[in-house]
Every structure is written in structure tokens, then in C-alpha cells.
Amino acid sequence: MEKEIPVASLQRLPVYLNYLKSLGRTEGNISSGAIARALGMGEVLVRKDLAYTSARGRTRTGYDCGELIAAIEDYLGCNRILPAVIFGAGALGRALMSYGGFKNYGIDIVAAFDTDPQKAGKSVADCKIYGVGEARGVISQTGARLAVICVPAAVAQEVCNTLVGCGISAILNFAPILLKVPDGVNVRNIDVAASLAILSSRI
Amino acid sequence: MEKEIPVASLQRLPVYLNYLKSLGRTEGNISSGAIARALGMGEVLVRKDLAYTSARGRTRTGYDCGELIAAIEDYLGCNRILPAVIFGAGALGRALMSYGGFKNYGIDIVAAFDTDPQKAGKSVADCKIYGVGEARGVISQTGARLAVICVPAAVAQEVCNTLVGCGISAILNFAPILLKVPDGVNVRNIDVAASLAILSSRI
DNA sequence: TAGATTGTTAATCGATTAACAATC
DNA sequence: TAGATTGTTAATCGATTAACAATC
Numbered sequence: 035m036e037k038e039i040p041v042a043s044l045q046r047l048p049v050y051l052n053y054l055k056s057l058g059r060t061e062g063n064i065s066s067g068a069i070a071r072a073l074g075m076g077e078v079l080v081r082k083d084l085a086y087t088s089a090r091g092r093t094r095t096g097y098d099c100g101e102l103i104a105a106i107e108d109y110l111g112c113n114r115i116l117p118a119v120i121f122g123a124g125a126l127g128r129a130l131m132s133y134g135g136f137k138n139y140g141i142d143i144v145a146a147f148d149t150d151p152q153k154a155g156k157s158v159a160d161c162k163i164y165g166v167g168e169a170r171g172v173i174s175q176t177g178a179r180l181a182v183i184c185v186p187a188a189v190a191q192e193v194c195n196t197l198v199g200c201g202i203s204a205i206l207n208f209a210p211i212l213l214k215v216p217d218g219v220n221v222r223n224i225d226v227a228a229s230l231a232i233l234s235s236r237i
Numbered sequence: 238m239e240k241e242i243p244v245a246s247l248q249r250l251p252v253y254l255n256y257l258k259s260l261g262r263t264e265g266n267i268s269s270g271a272i273a274r275a276l277g278m279g280e281v282l283v284r285k286d287l288a289y290t291s292a293r294g295r296t297r298t299g300y301d302c303g304e305l306i307a308a309i310e311d312y313l314g315c316n317r318i319l320p321a322v323i324f325g326a327g328a329l330g331r332a333l334m335s336y337g338g339f340k341n342y343g344i345d346i347v348a349a350f351d352t353d354p355q356k357a358g359k360s361v362a363d364c365k366i367y368g369v370g371e372a373r374g375v376i377s378q379t380g381a382r383l384a385v386i387c388v389p390a391a392v393a394q395e396v397c398n399t400l401v402g403c404g405i406s407a408i409l410n411f412a413p414i415l416l417k418v419p420d421g422v423n424v425r426n427i428d429v430a431a432s433l434a435i436l437s438s439r440i
Numbered sequence: 441t442a443g444a445t446t447g448t449t450a451a452t453c454g455a456t457t458a459a460c461a462a463t464c
Numbered sequence: 465t466a467g468a469t470t471g472t473t474a475a476t477c478g479a480t481t482a483a484c485a486a487t488c
Contacts, residue, residue, distance in 0.1 A: 048428060048431035082455095082456085089352065125328075129329040135429070178265065204437060204440055211255055212256065227335070231343075233408075270445080293446090
């Protein structure tokens with residue numbers, strides 16, 4: 035049995051991917067040492083991380099740029115299209131609806147939901163906002179398993195329960211609370227204010 | 238010399254704080270075991286983390302809720318007011334301007350900047366948008382040392398250089414690139430698309 | 441006192457780094 | 465061949481967990 039990738043390594047894969055893409059070349063080779071120097075990390079760590087993907091370096095020449103990008107993209111699943119929904123069409127939710135970066139990772143924001151009936155029926159960047167009552171139908175119809183929670187902390191757990199009940203199995207949570215979810219449901223939290231506070235505590 | 242707090246511990250402090258505040262009581266005591274159970278972690282780890290703050294538990298009774306909240310807030314610097322600026326008044330930048338959560342951590346978004354002259358002069362949630370040329374003046378006038386970068390990846394490094402030149406020493410970066418900064422400048426990255434991709438790769 | 445809880449010291453675990461053989 | 469680079473195995477480092485004395 036292959037060893038599972040550590041979270042720390044998994045989180046670095048998009049960093050490598052962004053860097054490689056920023057080079058703007060799909061031909062030629064790049065060594066783990068060059069990547070490591072550019073990103074300020076150890077070269078063995080880079081090789082270890084890349085070894086979790088299907089990328090294989092060539093001794094003396096390094097990794098083929100195009101192959102390496104393809105291997106990371108493949109590992110992260112950028113090539114299939116995965117439908118995702120956003121719950122909460124406030125300022126942050128709408129900003130994410132209009133953000134184009136998800137498609138680089140094969141993620142398609144197919145719908146948004148909001149409790150405000152005024153918002154229902156409107157669209158942001160080709161993404162339609164539905165009322166909460168339509169969540170079950172839209173989620174099952176689109177086959178979305180991935181959701182982003184952008185609602186106030188006070189209602190986030192309730193929204194989370196609804197989403198899990200609709201078959202969502204991975205949640206990116208922007209509300210500053212720890213969501214309780216059943217086994218098998220994955221949650222990642224982004225607390226923007228806390229991130230800024232952590233930075234500022236070192237000033 | 239006291240041992241410096243590990244990043245992992247520092248990142249958990251806001252989690253404890255959110256949980257304690259969510260209990261909605263400033264009186265009475267709470268034990269590290271109760272906190273650990275609620276957050277799904279080990280109780281020794283909770284005590285170790287809290288020990289970095291000025292909080293001191295009482296044997297047999299645990300920590301005083303109000304004191305503990307105050308100690309974490311104090312450690313994170315929630316009580317002083319720290320001015321911060323946002324660079325990039327696109328959808329995300331404007332969402333952050335109108336987000337109320339920063340003030341819980343004593344962070345005040347005092348200004349935003351954008352290259353688009355159409356946006357200059359407008360305000361979002363009492364926060365005024367300035368042209369790029371005014372950055373130096375506004376930053377030095379407000380004394381901001383903290384900045385949030387919400388511009389496209391292609392211009393993020395340039396914006397970062399400008400900010401550092403204006404005296405900014407801590408940056409929360411939403412652009413999916415690794416910023417190069419001189420020693421003494423702290424950067425934290427939030428890559429929303431990558432976070433969602435990491436989640437989805439486990440589906 | 442007995443029991444609950446803290447805080448500290450030692451043990452474990454996992455991730456990063458170092459050393460090095462393999463290879464083109 | 466000599467040199468550059470990979471991938472693997474061993475060593476180190478840091479963070480988490482376990483054990484336990486202190487105490488109210």
C-alpha cells in the first residue's frame with residue numbers, strides 16, 4: 035500500500051504548480067534544486083513532494099516542465115470537472131462567484147444559495163443564485179459534492195447540516211466556527227480575520 | 238528567554254477564542270478537557286497552547302472563562318487598534334472592506350487602493366478607495382504596517398514591492414504567487430482556489 | 441481525604457533534512 | 465570519465481501525546 039500524502043505536502047503542490055506555470059514554458063527541464071531555490075525551500079523536500087504525483091525526474095536533467103505540470107494537475111484532479119456550490123451570496127460569496135481561478139483546478143461553481151428572497155433568481159458571472167429551498171434539488175441535479183460556506187458564523191452550522199444532508203462531502207468554510215460534521219465529510223477552514231490577526235500579532 | 242510560540246499553536250489561538258466566545262458566558266470556569274472535547278483535540282495540547290498566553294488555570298477548577306478570553310485577546314493584540322490597508326478594490330477587496338470581522342482582532346481597515354481611476358474616490362463601508370499614487374501618503378499618514386493584497390497574480394509582486402517601500406511589514410496575500418520580500422517582512426498566503434482544490438483532490 | 445485538574449518532564453510520532461548510492 | 469541530478473535510506477528536528485507530580 036502506497037503511503038498517503040501528508041497534508042503539508044498536498045498543500046505545497048499548488049505552490050509548485052503556480053510557480054511552474056508562472057515560468058510560462060512547457061518545454062525544457064527544471065531541477066528540484068532550481069524549484070527549491072525559487073521557492074526558498076529544501077530540494078529534497080521538493081523531490082519528496084513531487085514523488086507523490088506521477089512525475090518522474092531524469093537523472094542529470096531534472097524534470098520535464100510540461101510533464102511535471104501535467105503530473106501535478108493530474109494529481110490534484112484539475113482535468114476532470116467537479117461541480118461546486120456556494121452557500122451565502124453576500125459580498126464574499128459573490129466575489130467568489132465572479133472569481134475565475136477555480137477553473138484552473140477543474141472546479142466549476144454551478145450555483146449559489148441565499149436565504150434572502152431578493153437575491154434568488156439573480157446571477158453573478160453566469161452563476162445563478164437560488165433560494166434555500168431549492169438547494170436539495172439543485173445539488174442533486176448538478177451532482178455537486180463540494181461546497182463553500184460564506185454565511186455568518188451564527189447560521190454556518192445549520193447551513194452545514196443542510197449541505198451534508200444534500201450529499202455534500204467536502205466543505206470550504208469561511209465562517210469563524212468549527213463545524214461539526216459526520217465522518218467522511220471533509221472540512222477546511224479559512225478565517226480571513228484570524229489570518230490577519232496572526233500576522234499582526236508578530237508586528 | 239521564553240520559547241517562541243510555534244506557528245501551529247498561534248494558529249489555534251483564534252480557534253479557542255471563537256469557541257469560548259461562542260459559549261456566550263464570561264463567568265464560570267472551563268477546563269482544558271472540555272475545550273479539547275468540543276474542538277476534537279488533545280487536552281494537553283490545549284493547555285500547552287494556552288500557556289503561551291498569560292492565562293493561568295486553577296487546579297481542580299480549570300480556567301476562568303472571562304480571564305481566558307481576555308488573555309487570548311491580549312496575546313493576539315485584539316485590544317490595541319492596528320490600521321491596515323487593502324490593495325485591490327475588486328470584488329474580493331470590496332468584500333473584505335465591508336467585512337466586519339476584523340475589528341474583533343483590533344484591526345481597522347483604514348483605506349483601499351486601486352489602479353482603476355474610476356474607483357478612486359469611492360467608498361465601501363466607510364472605507365475610501367484611493368488611487369495608487371496616493372498609497373505612500375495615505376500609508377504614512379495612517380501609520381499602517383499591515384496590508385492585504387487582492388490584486389491579480391500578474392501584478393501582485395509589483396504591488397508588494399510598492400507596499401514594502403511604503404513601510405508595510407506584514408502582508409496577507411490572496412494572489413496565487415509566492416511573494417519575494419526582504420527580511421523582516423512577514424507574508425501569509427490565502428489561495429482560495431488551491432484550498433478548494435486540495436479539498437476536492439480527496440473526493 | 442479523594443478526586444479533578446493543571447503544568448511539566450519524558451516518550452512518541454511525523455515531517456524535514458542530511459547522506460549517499462545509482463545513473464545518465 | 466567527471467559532473468549533475470534523482471530517489472532512497474538514515475538522522476535530526478519539532479510538535480504532539482503520554483505519564484505523572486503538584487495542588488486545591
